[in-house]
Amino acid sequence: MDFTVERIKEYSSLFKRELIKHHYAFLNASETQRWLDISERDIKNFQQCWDELTLDQYMGDGGTYRYRRYGQLQKSKNSTCLTLHEHGPYIQSSTINQLNGGVARYFDPLTKQFLMSPVLEKIILFLSEVYDAATGMANDWNIRLHPYRILANERENGKPTPEGLHRDGVTYIATLMINRVNIEGGTTIITDNHSQILYEKTLILPLDLIVADDALTMHEVSSVQACYPNKVSCRDVLVIAFTIQGEQHD
Template identity: 25%
Template sequence: MIQSEEFLLELGQLAEQSVQCLAPSFKALPPSTYLDGAYRLRRFSHFSIQQGQLTRLPAKAFVQSSDINTFQGSVERVYPEIEDDVVETAAFKGMLCSFKEKAGVRDEQSIEVHQMRIIANNDALTEAAPEGVHQDGFQSLAVVVIERSNIKGGEIQVHTAKDSAPFISHTFDKGEFVVLNDQRFWHSATGLEATCDEDAYMDVFVLTA
């Protein structure tokens, strides 16, 4: 087993059938009352995986210190839970198990999952990562892009330091993902812009442990 302190970074791809299973659930994401609520819809849950068994843990607020999140740090944010119909799919369990294995997440560690739709418009650039180049304050992190629709931009970027140029900058789509050591690397995303007047968005799962 890879130990989390030794793990660096890995790129990967969900199976096509997993993407097709998970993608429709983003249509049911609710609006948010927080600072990013005008352009980001979200659900949030956390889980444990022990002996291959996925267990939903009791609901809790999501909070990051202002030292880590300069955009809305030290704010207790309460989001609706990820729907049971999603959690109970083999696709969702497989995504979490893959993250656990690749990053060496231990059984006693919980895995937090954010399900987000980032909405773009053609009047102004939508900041996919309003914090800029940042770390999330965990050991391991994964960004899984399920779908992009009618947008340009939104490249996921990985940096060796907060003030360094990205050494990875890729337009992830259709289940492509990056798993990284959040204590060794920094990450960001470029802004999104709608390419037409139709629905324009990027659907993403962010997993942390």
């Protein structure tokens, strides 16, 4: 990670200005790849991890279109070391998530291939630097990782955010595009706390990245439809939730 420490500090200052000014920021795929020196091989290997996701069996709408895994990392201030938490359930209050909240959801843990990916490490270190800069101090971060695959077919559209417009009860939320296959739709919508639209963006290319201040914005993603219903159709993303250690946002 020799190159990353200096490169991250240089580019995070540019990105954090947009985050502070608008409470959200977008980084296109080519910039993400160039800034963090991510190779095409690393992207392909990371994409393969999404083939190992398993069915989400906690969908309040009964949908069978979402596959996922789950895990948490810890990053201490002034350190580039990431520590994996002991695996446990994902819990959200029903106030935050009226569809699926209020119950302990036991998802399969993140795979070794996923956790060892240089893409994941570089993205996490970049985001932590951005968020530290945005808050004006180094922080101890709890990081929740949600790799999602949303399917679409002739029977049902896929819903990336089945709970609708919402916040996640964290400090910052980010979505990293991993892959789109034979789908249309999936536009990210960011609003203020009065549901007034601030920004709309369809993440298209692997490593397109959008982040938002979760306390000052809400977000949702429009449904996805299969372009050709008889072919594989999916939207793969990694949602990364950063919370300052010890803070409670529910």
